[in-house]
Every structure is written in C-alpha cells, then in structure tokens.
Amino acid sequence: MDDLPGILADIADVAGIDAALKLAAACGGTRKHIPARVKTDAHWLVQCVGRPAAERICTLFRMGSARDREIGVYLLIPRGATILLHRKIVALSRDGLSARRIAGLLGITERTVYRHRQKARRLGTCGTFPFEEE
Numbered sequence: 498m499d500d501l502p503g504i505l506a507d508i509a510d511v512a513g514i515d516a517a518l519k520l521a522a523a524c525g526g527t528r529k530h531i532p533a534r535v536k537t538d539a540h541w542l543v544q545c546v547g548r549p550a551a552e553r554i555c556t557l558f559r560m561g562s563a564r565d566r567e568i569g570v571y572l573l574i575p576r577g578a579t580i581l582l583h584r585k586i587v588a589l590s591r592d593g594l595s596a597r598r599i600a601g602l603l604g605i606t607e608r609t610v611y612r613h614r615q616k617a618r619r620l621g622t623c624g625t626f627p628f629e630e631e
Contacts, residue, residue: 501514501517501521501575501577501580501581502575502577502580503575504572504573504574504575505517505518505520505521505574505575505577507557508520508554508557511553511554511556511557512546512549512550512551512553512554512557513550515546515550516546516547516550516553516554517577518577518581519545519546520545520546520554520574521574521575521576521577523545524545524574525574525575525576525577526574526575526576527573527574528571528572528573528574529541529571529572529574530569530570530571531554531555531558531569531570531571531572532555532569533555533559533560533567533568533569534552534555534559534567535548535551535552535555542554542555555569558570558572582603582605582613583613583616583617585603586599586603586609586610586613586614586617587613587614587617589602589603590610590614590617596610596611596614
C-alpha cells in the first residue's frame with residue numbers, strides 16, 4: 498500500500514484497503530482508541546469498517562500489559578485519502594481534463610484541483626500537464 502501513510506498501510510494489509518480508507522474518512526486527523534477486542538457491534542470501529550475488519554485491526558494493534566492483560570492503544574489516524582485524491586487529480590490532469598471536469602468527477606472544488614496541481618508542480622511530480630490553468 499504505497500499510496501497510504503504508515504498506520505493506514507498496515508491496516509490495509511490486514512483488513513483491506515476499503516477498511517483503511519473508511520477509517521481515514523471517518524476519523525482522519527484525530528486520535529482514536531483501538532481496543533484490544535471489540536465486544537459489541539455497536540462499537541464505533543465495527544460501525545465504521547465492519548466486524549471482520551475491526552477484529553483484524555484490533556489484533557494488529559493489541560498489546561500486552563505488565564500484568565499479562567490485553568490492552569488497546571490510542572492512535573492518531575492519518576488523513577490518508579488526501580494522498581489518493583492528489584494522485585487522482587494529477588493523473589486526470591495529465592490526461593488533459595479541465596479543472597472543472599476533474600472537480601465534477603471527484604466531487605471537489607475547482608480550487609482544490611488548482612491547489613493539487615500547484616503542489617505537483619512545486620514537488621516536480623507532475624511532469625508537464627497538457628494545458629495551462631483555465
């Protein structure tokens with residue numbers, strides 16, 4: 498999962514990319530407690546990613562305490578979907594789509610498209626786009 502940062506890549510490896518993206522969308526940029534085990538289907542993690550994925554995520558981060566008890570952890574969940582969005586914008590821009598068309602396709606603002614294009618140029622990751630800003 499080269500497109501996802503650290504923790505989200507680990508989650509994608511054990512629970513799937515869909516679970517990692519759902520978690521990033523729901524909790525990205527916040528600190529959340531991942532329990533040692535989810536006990537009910539009403540738990541926020543189960544509601545977010547489903548029971549099978551939640552159980553795999555808990556297993557991944559479960560720790561042992563000094564008293565041989567299983568404990569959960571607090572994690573800062575990255576906003577990983579931004580990386581995927583950036584790559585989509587750059588790819589669509591390379592294909593010659595206008596900012597307006599990209600914004601419509603991805604459900605974002607034209608300003609967001611311009612910001613990501615500018616970032617790609619600054620980082621040197623865009624190559625050359627087949628157009629100038631509209």
